[in-house]
Amino acid sequence: MKYVDEFxxxxxxxxxxxxxxxxxxPGRDYRFMEFCGGHTHAIARYGVAELLPPHLRMIHGxxxxxxxLPIGRIDQAIGLALERGAIVCTYGDTMRVPxxxxxxxxxxxxxxxxxxxxxxxxxxxxxxSGLSMMKAKARGADIRMVYSAADALKIxxxxxxxxxxxxxxxxxxTTPPTALVVKQAAQEGLKNFSVLCCHVLTPGAIxxxxxxxxxxxxxxxxxxxxxxxxxxxxxxxxxxPYEAFARDYRKPVVIAGFEPLxxxxxxxxxxxxxxxxxxxxxxxxxxAVSREGNHAAQAVVAEVLELRESFEWRxxxxxxxxxxxLKPAYAAFDAxxxxxxxxxxxxxxxxxxxxxxxxxxxxxxxxxLFGTVCTPDNPMGSCMVxxxxxxxxxxxxxxxxxxxxxxxxxxxxxxGGSGSGPAEPDPRQSPELGTCGACSAPNQIPT
Amino acid sequence: MCLAxxxxxxxxxxxxxxxxxxxGVRKTVSIALTPxxxxxDYVIVHVGHAIGLLDPEExxxxxxxxxxLEASQAEASQxxxxxx
Ligand code: SF4
Numbered sequence: 268m269k270y271v272d273e274f275x276x277x278x279x280x281x282x283x284x285x286x287x288x289x290x291x292x293p294g295r296d297y298r299f300m301e302f303c304g305g306h307t308h309a310i311a312r313y314g315v316a317e318l319l320p321p322h323l324r325m326i327h328g329x330x331x332x333x334x335x336l337p338i339g340r341i342d343q344a345i346g347l348a349l350e351r352g353a354i355v356c357t358y359g360d361t362m363r364v365p366x367x368x369x370x371x372x373x374x375x376x377x378x379x380x381x382x383x384x385x386x387x388x389x390x391x392x393x394x395x396s397g398l399s400m401m402k403a404k405a406r407g408a409d410i411r412m413v414y415s416a417a418d419a420l421k422i423x424x425x426x427x428x429x430x431x432x433x434x435x436x437x438x439x440x441t442t443p444p445t446a447l448v449v450k451q452a453a454q455e456g457l458k459n460f461s462v463l464c465c466h467v468l469t470p471g472a473i474x475x476x477x478x479x480x481x482x483x484x485x486x487x488x489x490x491x492x493x494x495x496x497x498x499x500x501x502x503x504x505x506x507x508p509y510e511a512f513a514r515d516y517r518k519p520v521v522i523a524g525f526e527p528l529x530x531x532x533x534x535x536x537x538x539x540x541x542x543x544x545x546x547x548x549x550x551x552x553x554x555a556v557s558r559e560g561n562h563a564a565q566a567v568v569a570e571v572l573e574l575r576e577s578f579e580w581r582x583x584x585x586x587x588x589x590x591x592x593l594k595p596a597y598a599a600f601d602a603x604x605x606x607x608x609x610x611x612x613x614x615x616x617x618x619x620x621x622x623x624x625x626x627x628x629x630x631x632x633x634x635x636l637f638g639t640v641c642t643p644d645n646p647m648g649s650c651m652v653x654x655x656x657x658x659x660x661x662x663x664x665x666x667x668x669x670x671x672x673x674x675x676x677x678x679x680x681x682x683g684g685s686g687s688g689p690a691e692p693d694p695r696q697s698p699e700l701g702t703c704g705a706c707s708a709p710n711q712i713p714t
Numbered sequence: 715m716c717l718a719x720x721x722x723x724x725x726x727x728x729x730x731x732x733x734x735x736x737x738g739v740r741k742t743v744s745i746a747l748t749p750x751x752x753x754x755d756y757v758i759v760h761v762g763h764a765i766g767l768l769d770p771e772e773x774x775x776x777x778x779x780x781x782x783l784e785a786s787q788a789e790a791s792q793x794x795x796x797x798x
Contacts, residue, residue, distance in 0.1 A: 268737040270720040270756060270773055279780050286783060358761065415762025417744060437761075440718075443747050444763045499718055502758060502766035528780060554773035555758055555766050564747045564765060 270554070274526030275313070283531040284318030291538050297323040299537050300627055301495040302473065304331030304655025305525040311660035313527035319534070326627040327657040329472055329583060330497060332437040333360045334625060334649045334656045337581045338397075338613040340465050341366040344434045345398060347463070348408035351606060354426060355400070355463075356419035357434035358441075359412045360653040362400040363646060367613040397616075416441075416448040423452070423460035432602045433462045440499040442466045442591065443564035446571040449593065449600050461602040464592050467578065469500050470508045471589030477516050479583075479626065491627075493537040495530065496522035498552055505560025509548045517546040524552040571597055579612055581649055582625030619648035624657050631658040631665075638666060718760035720768050723753050734759060 291297055301307055307327050310316055316325060329335050341364050348355040404410040409429075413419050419433035435445040445462060452460045473494065496509055501522045509520040519540035523533030533551045540547060550556055571594060578590030593601040602608065615622055618636050623629035631637050631650070641647035643659050650658035721734035721741070730746040734757065741759075745751045748764040757764035 268719070269722075270768055271737075273773075273777055276780075279783075282783055283780070415744075417762055440760050440765060443765065444744070444761050447744070447746055447763075499758065499760060499765065529776075532776075532779070551776065554769050554776060561747060561766050563749060567747070 271526065274524065274528045276528060280313070280315075280318060280527055280531055283528065283535055287318070287323065287531070287535050287538055288320045290535065290542065291320050291323050292542060293322070295322065295541075297492050297538060297541060298326055298490060299323070299493050299495060299534060300326045300328045300476070300491050301530070302328035302330040302469065303495075303497045303500070303525075304334065304653065304657075304660075305498055306495050306523065306530055307331070307657055307660050308655045309525050309527050309530050311664040314664070315527055315530055315534075316665075318531065323534070323538070325495075325534075326491065327624065327630070328476070328494075328627060329580065329625040330438065330469065330500075331650070331653055331655040331657075332441070332467065333364060333653040334621065335467060335472075335580045335582060336361065336364060336436050336465060336649060337579045338365070338367045338615065339579065339611050340436075340463070341400065342611070342613065343608055344410075344432075344463060345400060345403045345408065346608075347430075347432050347602065347606060348400075348410050349403055349406070351430065352409075353430040353432045353606075354409045354411060354422060355432050355434055356411045356413045356422055357400065358414075358436065361434065361436055362404070362410065362412060363652045364649050365397040365399050365616075365647060366403075368397050368616075416444040420448045420452060420457075420460060423457055424455075427459055429459060430605075431460050433460070434465070435462050436465045436467075438467060438469055438497070438500050439503045439568075442568050442572070443503060443561075446567045449571045449597050450567060452600055453597060461600050461605045462593065463602040463608075464572070465578075466572070466591045467580065468589050468591065469497055469504070470511075471586055472580065472583065473509075473512055475580075475583055475586045475589065476626065477512065477518065491518060492541050493519035493521070493546075495533045495537070496520045496548070498523060498525045498529070498555070501550075501552065501556040501560070503561050503564045506548050506550050506556055506558050507560075513546045513548045519546045519549070521549045522552050522556055524555065570594075579610070580625075581615070582622040616647055621648035621650045621658075624650050631661040634658070638662060718758050718765070720756045721759045721764075723751050723755050723757060723764075725753060726751075732757075732764070734764075 301310060310325055344355050345366055347353040400410045416433055423431035445466060449462055506522055512518050513520055519537055521533040521536045523529045529551055536549050536551060572591040573594045574588050575590045575592050577585045577587050580586050598604050620629050620634035624631060636647050637658060641651050643651055643662055646652045650656035653659060654663065719736055721736040723732050724735050725733040727733060730744055731742050732745045732751060734741055734743050743759050744763045748757055748767055751757050751764055751767060756768035758766050758768060
């Protein structure tokens with residue numbers, strides 16, 4: 268496919284990898300955060316990490332929109348469908364994110380979440396402890412998956428007698444389409460359409476990561492030497508918004524496309540900036556990203572939406588000026604106002620490490636539930652839902668690599684148990700995080 | 715859910731819509747956010763909307779950057795580039 272295949276050339280990837288290994292200075296660590304889930308996906312899927320030297324580590328950032336959506340928002344959406352009888356429309360991935368345990372309602376498992384003494388039922392209890400939009404749908408909630416915000420508007424036109432709510436999530440990439448439909452609904456004078464606006468903003472999250480007290484608390488674990496900047500988000504907002512990070516925090520940012528060669532070239536550019544002591548915004552994705560971004564998209568967003576003072580992110584907590592809501596002029600289309608919703612924060616499942624993973628201080632294999640109780644078919648936390656989530660990406664493409672012997676050993680080590688057992692940390696990475704008991708001791712819970 | 719692919723505009727349709735070709739698959743998408751998109755242009759389509767245009771010259775430039783790397787490595791090919 269044009270403009271795709273050229274950027275996936277394996278031989279070139281090897282060469283860029285060789286360049287990175289040649290230029291990354293020994294005796295110096297390089298820690299780069301790929302902010303976007305799209306990059307996390309590419310790095311896992313194409314084995315980019317394999318081509319990097321051991322002292323260069325990629326750290327997953329909070330840039331997967333499904334992963335950072337807090338449980339309380341899923342609860343709100345399910346509540347609108349189950350208790351208010353609304354048709355709730357949303358993007359596919361959102362439908363599998365677990366809601367809070369109390370949302371499970373009068374199921375035996377909810378009253379007694381461990382469901383009895385025997386291990387099999389314990390696992391089931393854990394798995395069933397919350398609803399998701401998908402499970403709510405199976406219980407009769409009218410929740411519909413849409414491919415575009417425009418589809419939600421269509422549904423509202425088709426059902427004038429029903430309330431139709433578009434559960435809008437995503438970063439700056441998905442925001443302009445939401446703004447467009449609100450504007451259109453206003454022009455048409457639709458009376459039954461509203462938006463539960465959970466759109467979040469990239470710069471606020473990057474600032475939060477750089478400012479986070481955890482950065483001190485966790486010491487080197489989250490010390491970052493630079494960022495691989497978002498691809499599609501930057502098409503909309505341009506590269507200019509990152510200039511403050513480069514300047515004020517002295518962190519290099521290289522905006523990169525989502526194809527593997529793009530990511531590798533960006534890593535090479537970051538290594539060069541670090542080596543030369545520079546902290547600038549560079550753009551590897553010039554074929555789609557300009558300094559100013561997409562004016563038409565920015566204009567419609569500015570017309571319809573405004574900054575929230577604060578918004579809860581999963582894993583990051585409340586983040587100032589990091590999300591959007593509808594402007595007062597469009598209050599009639601704001602589901603929070605229309606239904607008088609109050610936001611109620613909900614803590615993550617106790618054993619789920621999504622929060623630490625989203626802040627870059629832990630990796631999927633540090634979670635006890637990874638690959639056993641929590642799998643893409645039955646996600647316990649949000650990072651296992653979308654293929655751009657760190658846990659799902661690692662589950663799909665990385666876990667067998669974890670079990671392989673170091674590449675210098677010629678013979679394959681025998682693999683115990685079923686091939687889907689818990690993964691061990693990549694031996695070539697993360698010496699500073701050490702191994703936690705959960706990752707090195709096989710989890711006995713049957714899957 | 716942020717992944718999106720470059721698609722070629724095949725035909726502009728009324729109401730800010732366009733027919734695009736995505737590796738042989740045809741779809742109707744909104745070009746309200748890229749009103750400048752013309753037939754033959756490549757647009758990046760995300761959640762049913764073209765969110766930006768792809769600049770072919772810049773794409774060539776990025777590919778040329780990789781090619782340069784290839785050339786420079788072919789020259790110094792006796793001790794491989796992997797050695798530090
Ligand atoms: S594996 Fe990942 S998504 Fe699943 S519970 Fe653990 S941290 Fe959360």
